Amino acid sequence: MGVDEASRWSRPPTARGRRTREQMVEAAAGLMQARGIAATGVSDVLTATGTGKSQLYHHFGDKRGLVLAVIDHQLARVLGAQPRLGPASDGDVAAWADDLLAVHRGGDGPLSCPLGVLSSQVDDDPVLRAHQAAAFDHWRDGLARLVSRGRERGTVGAVGDPTVLAGALLAAVQGGLMLARLARHVAPLEIALDAALLHLGVHRPSPSDRPPHEEREV
């Protein structure tokens, strides 16, 4: 970190500065989710927020810094929607899965993950790629907490390292969402989650009890 950078960060941010930063991150996150990272220019974010280049460089340094903040923002959104992964987790894996499915089920569910959609777009930049990997590790650690708590409470039967079990669960969520998005139906996600929960020793209704798999538009 250079002298200029150190002095920049030593200035305590004002409430207004924090709010401007937040607006820029939200606008960038929305644009990057819709168009992709490469197709979102710094100028698009400035136009959308009515801010200037100097503010953007003050808060983020450069476009890469902005993308790092977007990854953090999407991780916070994803974890905010899954309170059962937090420190107060009740270990109810089946309820966690039902909550996740509820978000994606029905005619207007997103059938995509705000964090997952960024993954293929950060592949060429080692800094962004490592930050994205760390975000998924953080999510997996929350899932490991859910699994551990479930085991303490007797709702999870599987033995083995909770981090490994959580890794398999996270892969099921991401792969299931990718296939669900293509199929325009939540069924592939349900199937992936059912299998992952059986593997954890958590029992839920089988997919055959659910409505048939019909494509929908999103």
Next chain:
Amino acid sequence: MGVDEASRWSRPPTARGRRTREQMVEAAAGLMQARGIAATGVSDVLTATGTGKSQLYHHFGDKRGLVLAVIDHQLARVLGAQPRLGPASDGDVAAWADDLLAVHRGGDGPLSCPLGVLSSQVDDDPVLRAHQAAAFDHWRDGLARLVSRGRERGTVGAVGDPTVLAGALLAAVQGGLMLARLARHVAPLEIALDAALLHLGVHRPSPSDRPPHEEREV
């Protein structure tokens, strides 16, 4: 199909015409895998193959037709690398998983799926999206054949619809590969496959018997 199109397709393709078509598809597939579909122009494919616009439009109609051919090409590559999914499947799910892991393990494995990388890029075009979904259905049907055959031969213990079991297996492959690509290590794919195989009632060595998870460059 219009009259022009019908008469175009009624001309039997020559061996040379087929070879030109194949070269164009291979070049387009390579460029689209490296740069993405949007960043690959028709002119890039023409330059790479030394062909002209009229040949491209003769063989594919338009860029969308070329992308449809690229999806078919990548599906054929993916299935060609998994002979155990074909009609002569021996039902050995553990060997299928080991073959898949062998492709991605070590310092120079791709840690990505030629078909999977296209998924997020066809989201806006309903024709491409449906074709991509059908390609994954085809893959899943091959996995269902592997699972059915394994059940006949006693190597798969799980009951239930083979297509549903295969859907969970495919989600594990795709989610595991996405996380492995980010981590620059095959471990997340191994973890996802181990869980999927346990769910199928197929037993393999546990991930703890494998070397520790260290990042590598690809």
